[in-house]
Amino acid sequence: MPETLIFYALSGFAIGASAMVIGQRNPMYSVMMLIASFGALAGLYVQLDAPFVAVAQIIIYAGAIMVLFLFVVMLLNAPKEDGSEWDRSHPLRQPAVVRLGGLLASLLVVQLGWALLSARGLGGGVAAFGDAETVSSVRVLGRVLFSEYVFAFEATSILILVAMVGAVVLARREGEGS
Amino acid sequence: MDLLLIAQLGVIGLTFFMLINASAILVLAERKIMGFMQQRYGPYLVGPHGMLQPFADIIKLLMKEELRPKGADKWLFTLAPMLSITAAFAAFATVPWGAETTLFGLLDEPVKLGVSDVNVGILVVFAITSMGVYGIVLAGWASNSKYSLFGGLRASAQMISYELSYATSLAAVILLAGSLSLREVVDGQSGVWLGFIPSWYIFLQPVGFIIYMIAGVAETNRAPFDFPEAEQELVAGYNTEYSSVRFALFPQAEYINMTTMAAVATDLYLGGWHGPFLPPEYGWIWFLLKVGAILFTYIWVRWTVPRYRYDQLMRFGWKWLFPASVINLIVTAALVLYFNA
Amino acid sequence: MIPLSHYLIVSAILFGIGTTGVLVRRNLITILLSIEIMLNAVNLTFIAFGRQLGSVDGQIIVFFVMTVAAAEAAVGLAIVIGLFRHRESLNPDAFASLKW
Numbered sequence: 001m002p003e004t005l006i007f008y009a010l011s012g013f014a015i016g017a018s019a020m021v022i023g024q025r026n027p028m029y030s031v032m033m034l035i036a037s038f039g040a041l042a043g044l045y046v047q048l049d050a051p052f053v054a055v056a057q058i059i060i061y062a063g064a065i066m067v068l069f070l071f072v073v074m075l076l077n078a079p080k081e082d083g084s085e086w087d088r089s090h091p092l093r094q095p096a097v098v099r100l101g102g103l104l105a106s107l108l109v110v111q112l113g114w115a116l117l118s119a120r121g122l123g124g125g126v127a128a129f130g131d132a133e134t135v136s137s138v139r140v141l142g143r144v145l146f147s148e149y150v151f152a153f154e155a156t157s158i159l160i161l162v163a164m165v166g167a168v169v170l171a172r173r174e175g176e177g178s
Numbered sequence: 179m180d181l182l183l184i185a186q187l188g189v190i191g192l193t194f195f196m197l198i199n200a201s202a203i204l205v206l207a208e209r210k211i212m213g214f215m216q217q218r219y220g221p222y223l224v225g226p227h228g229m230l231q232p233f234a235d236i237i238k239l240l241m242k243e244e245l246r247p248k249g250a251d252k253w254l255f256t257l258a259p260m261l262s263i264t265a266a267f268a269a270f271a272t273v274p275w276g277a278e279t280t281l282f283g284l285l286d287e288p289v290k291l292g293v294s295d296v297n298v299g300i301l302v303v304f305a306i307t308s309m310g311v312y313g314i315v316l317a318g319w320a321s322n323s324k325y326s327l328f329g330g331l332r333a334s335a336q337m338i339s340y341e342l343s344y345a346t347s348l349a350a351v352i353l354l355a356g357s358l359s360l361r362e363v364v365d366g367q368s369g370v371w372l373g374f375i376p377s378w379y380i381f382l383q384p385v386g387f388i389i390y391m392i393a394g395v396a397e398t399n400r401a402p403f404d405f406p407e408a409e410q411e412l413v414a415g416y417n418t419e420y421s422s423v424r425f426a427l428f429p430q431a432e433y434i435n436m437t438t439m440a441a442v443a444t445d446l447y448l449g450g451w452h453g454p455f456l457p458p459e460y461g462w463i464w465f466l467l468k469v470g471a472i473l474f475t476y477i478w479v480r481w482t483v484p485r486y487r488y489d490q491l492m493r494f495g496w497k498w499l500f501p502a503s504v505i506n507l508i509v510t511a512a513l514v515l516y517f518n519a
Numbered sequence: 520m521i522p523l524s525h526y527l528i529v530s531a532i533l534f535g536i537g538t539t540g541v542l543v544r545r546n547l548i549t550i551l552l553s554i555e556i557m558l559n560a561v562n563l564t565f566i567a568f569g570r571q572l573g574s575v576d577g578q579i580i581v582f583f584v585m586t587v588a589a590a591e592a593a594v595g596l597a598i599v600i601g602l603f604r605h606r607e608s609l610n611p612d613a614f615a616s617l618k619w
Contacts, residue, residue, distance in 0.1 A: 003520075003521065004521060007521050007525070011525075011529040014529070014533065015529065015532050015533060015536070018533055018536045018537070018556050019536055021536075021540065021549070021552055021553070021556060022536060022537075022539060022540035022543065022544055022549065022552075022553055022556075025546075027546060027548045027549055027552075027609075030548070030549050030552050031548075031552065034552050034555060034556065037556070037559070038559065041559055041562070041563060044526075044529075044563060045563075045566055047521075048526075048566050048567060048569075048570045049570055050566050050569075050570070050578050052578070053562075053566060053578045053581050053582070056582065056585065057562075057585070060585045060586075060589060061555075061559075061585065061588070064589065065555070065588060065589055065592045068592055068593065068596060069548065069551070069552065069592065069596065072548065072596045072599065072600060073548060075600070076599075076600065076603050076609070105535075109535065112531055113528070116524045116527055116528055116531070117524065119524065131573070134573065134575070135569070135570060135573060135574070135575060135578075137575075140575055141575045141578060141579065144575050144576065144579060145579050145582070149579050149583075152583060156583055156586045156587070159586065159587065159590055160586060160589070160590055162590075163589075163590030163591075163593050163594050164593065166593075166594050166597065167593040167594050167596075167597040168597075170594065170597035170598055170600075170601050171597040171600050171601065173604075
């Protein structure tokens with residue numbers, strides 16, 4: 001089944017790339033790996049009949065937000081993270097505490113896996129209900145976005161404006177302007 | 179094998195072949211037109227009238243030694259040109275370049291001239307084009323040279339700034355056409371108004387077309403906006419440290435990006451393959467002519483207009499071009515609403 | 520046919536990776552990147568559930584998440600630049616004191 005193969009390839013790629021983001025110390029590589037991971041996720045969205053979200057994922061996440069990250073990494077000439085920078089004197093970083101945290105985390109993973117695998121109504125294929133035409137239609141998407149969610153949409157525009165002003169104010173050097 | 183499938187694969191192969199050739203032809207055309215504008219001959223030695231110059235260029239570049247600076251980042255230095263060229267080719271994937279044809283009755287079902295036709299085609303082109311910036315930025319960073327780094331920083335700032343105007347002018351056309359598929363946008367431009375004006379969107383969107391062209395020049399990093407590789411300031415900008423095949427891929431990607439820009443402009447504003455005199459099966463001739471005309475304008479502008487200053491570029495992009503495109507979009511939206519109601 | 524639970528498992532793994540990154544890495548930029556991974560894991564869940572229910576609401580929520588992520592990245596990176604100017608470091612442990 002090519003569909004299943006593509007799903008496993010894409011999700012494996014996304015997970016591998018995400019692991020690489022936190023698995024090595026060079027921030028430049030982290031940014032590149034995250035872009036690769038976003039690309040794989042966009043492929044998963046296409047499989048889920050959401051081509052518009054997939055394209056938006058590439059344009060907004062990979063094309064805009066990640067360029068911003070890349071720009072900052074280049075601008076600061078961000079130093080590679082050094083192992084000696086670890087501050088081990090903090091009480092939460094005692095070996096016993098870390099081990100307890102690890103134990104709780106693996107417990108959570110086991111519980112989550114058990115819950116997902118034993119839950120009913122999750123089997124039988126994700127595309128079993130609803131028709132692909134409606135879900136992937138940009139027309140339907142636009143209509144719902146600008147009718148039902150119009151208040152949230154306007155609120156987001158204000159959020160973006162606030163973020164823009166905030167970023168300009170924060171990044172400005174002291175004593176510059178005014 | 180299915181005959182239709184073979185035809186479709188043939189069309190895909192042909193598109194790829196044409197793109198490769200487009201970059202070679204553009205290299206020659208640029209130098210010839212530049213020579214003409216500066217009252218010299220341009221390349222003249224290789225082949226009749228220097229027609230074989232691109233082959234000489236390619237052979238020369240392939241024979242050069244591949245150098246990698248000692249301080250360069252091993253992986254990203256190699257990845258950057260590949261990323262550039264891949265994005266350039268992939269961006270053409272949803273651009274149609276001809277009407278449906280049965281190849282003179284050879285096929286039972288018509289085959290679409292173009293690699294693929296998806297319902298968010300314009301956005302796919304836009305998304306993949308915006309990936310092209312990574313090639314340049316990474317090349318600048320990985321070279322470990324201050325000139326390259328400046329080129330990369332400039333490229334990222336410039337391309338993000340002009341992407342906004344670019345996308346906003348696209349949105350106005352999408353409003354007119356009521357579809358995100360490039361093929362449907364082209365089909366909305368068939369026919370004529372008042373008996374003689376072809377119903378192309380350029381006549382409804384003159385401002386949008388100009389904004390698109392200016393933003394397109396900035397997106398492809400060509401003069402007068404060629405700041406990432408401004409040779410008087412930055413040696414050669416982001417590709418200073420590159421040589422041989424890796425170097426050759428950057429200009430090739432630039433020329434293919436130009437072709438994509440011109441093809442999208444033709445599809446969106448100039449009616450694609452619709453035109454008088456020729457039957458629809460030969461519409462691709464119109465398409466090629468229109469793309470050629472736009473590419474000629476690109477080269478013409480490059481050798482006519484001097485380079486701006488970097489702060490002028492940013493001021494122009496944010497204070498003039500972007501507001502103009504937003505106003506254009508709002509006016510278009512209001513008019514579409516008025517005439518549709 | 521890929522069952523919904525497989526998408527949820529992928530999403531859970533991604534979210535776990537993101538959380539680990541926030542807890543383990545000592546670089547502000549990587550921490551912000553890990554937050555992006557977590558947001559994307561949530562996006563995948565929304566779209567998978569939306570597809571299962573045959574509605575576009577999941578996709579719309581993803582748009583809002585994307586805009587919030589863009590705002591978060593802009594402000595977060597501005598703060599990172601400001602902090603870097605103060606201490607010449609990206610290590611969060613360097614910013615332990617509130618007074619400076």
